[in-house]
Amino acid sequence: MDKPVLLTGAGGRVGQAILGHIGDAYDWRLLDREPLSDEKIPDSVDQTNVYVADITDETAIRNAIEGVGAVIHLAGDPRPEAPWDSVLRNNIDGTQNMFEAAIDAGVEKFAFASSNHAVGAYETDERTPEMYRPHHEFRLDGTELPRPSNLYGVSKATGETLGRYYHDHHDISVVNVRIGNLTQHHPPKEYERGQAMWLSYRDCAHLFACCIDADYDFEIVYGISNNDRKYYSIERAREVLGYDPQDNSAEYTFEGEPLDEA
Numbered sequence: 001m002d003k004p005v006l007l008t009g010a011g012g013r014v015g016q017a018i019l020g021h022i023g024d025a026y027d028w029r030l031l032d033r034e035p036l037s038d039e040k041i042p043d044s045v046d047q048t049n050v051y052v053a054d055i056t057d058e059t060a061i062r063n064a065i066e067g068v069g070a071v072i073h074l075a076g077d078p079r080p081e082a083p084w085d086s087v088l089r090n091n092i093d094g095t096q097n098m099f100e101a102a103i104d105a106g107v108e109k110f111a112f113a114s115s116n117h118a119v120g121a122y123e124t125d126e127r128t129p130e131m132y133r134p135h136h137e138f139r140l141d142g143t144e145l146p147r148p149s150n151l152y153g154v155s156k157a158t159g160e161t162l163g164r165y166y167h168d169h170h171d172i173s174v175v176n177v178r179i180g181n182l183t184q185h186h187p188p189k190e191y192e193r194g195q196a197m198w199l200s201y202r203d204c205a206h207l208f209a210c211c212i213d214a215d216y217d218f219e220i221v222y223g224i225s226n227n228d229r230k231y232y233s234i235e236r237a238r239e240v241l242g243y244d245p246q247d248n249s250a251e252y253t254f255e256g257e258p259l260d261e262a
C-alpha cells in the first residue's frame, strides 16, 4: 500500500496490538476520540497524522480520511453487554459514517473489526462445551448467516452488512474480520471458549497487515490464532489474505503458563 492507512480506535487494545508490531511498516493516520499518549504513537508517526475525533463527526472524519488508501476500522463500543443506544451510535452510525467518508475519499480497501459475537448463538447448549475442545469437528467458516449473541453482536453483523452494501454499490474492497479473543502474552486463563478463539497480539497485527496488502473483493474471515482448539476455520483467511498465524493456545496450560516453562 503506497498510500496512508487510517487506523480508527488506535488507542485501544486491538489498535495497540497492531501498532506494537507493524507501527513502522505503513504510513499511518491514527484516529481515536481519546487523545493518544506518546507511548501509544509509533516514533514514525508525527502529530499531524494523529486525529482526536469521534467517528460520528462527519467533518472531522473527512479531514482524517483525505488521501487514504486503506482503512482499518476498529473504533466502537467493544462490550458484549453494551446497551443499544451505545452500539447504535458508536458501532452502526459510526461505521456507516466511516464507509460514506471512505467512498467519497476514494479509499480502496476497508477492513472492519467484526466479532465472534456476530455468530455467538451457534454455541448452543447441545454443542457446548464440546465444540471448544481439540478434535471436535464443528467449524464456522464465514459463509454462515449471522446469529448474534447480544445487541453488540447485532451491531457487528450490521457493520458486515454495511460493508456488503458499500462493496456492491461502490466497488470498495471490504474484509470483515470476526475477531476472537485478543489477549497479550498468553491465552485467556481458565476459559475454554476464550482459548478456542484466542488471537495473539502478533497474529492480530499480521492479520491486519494482510488486510492492507492482499487483493480481495468482499470477505468474511475469522481472526484467531492457529489454535488446536477451534470452532472457527482460518482457511479463508489463509487462502485469500495469506494469513499465516504463529501462535496456538495449545502451547499454554489451561492457567495460561507457556508449556515449555510449566
Ligand SMILES: NC(=O)C1=CN([C@@H]2O[C@H](COP(=O)(O)OP(=O)(O)OC[C@H]3O[C@@H](n4cnc5c(N)ncnc54)[C@H](O)[C@@H]3O)[C@@H](O)[C@H]2O)C=CC1
Binding pocket: 008, 009, 010, 011, 012, 013, 014, 015, 031, 032, 033, 034, 053, 054, 055, 056, 073, 074, 075, 076, 077, 078, 079, 089, 090, 094, 113, 114, 115, 116, 178, 179, 180, 181, 182, 183
Ligand atoms: N479485543 C477483542 O478481543 C475484540 C475486539 N473486537 C472489536 O475490535 C474493535 C477494537 O476493540 P478493542 O481494541 O478491544 O476495544 P477498546 O475499547 O480497547 O478500543 C476501542 C477504541 O475505540 C475508541 N472509540 C470508541 N468509540 C469511538 C468513537 N465513537 N469515535 C472514535 N473513537 C472511538 C476508544 O476510545 C478506544 O480507544 C472493536 O470494534 C471491537 O468490537 C472484536 C472482537 C474481539
Ligand SMILES: O=C1O[C@H](COP(=O)(O)O)[C@@H](O)[C@H](O)[C@H]1O
Binding pocket: 078, 079, 080, 115, 116, 117, 179, 180, 181, 182, 193, 194
Ligand atoms: O467481541 C468481543 O469479544 C471478546 C470475546 O468475548 P467474551 O464474551 O468471550 O469475552 C471480548 O473479550 C471483547 O471485549 C469483545 O469486543
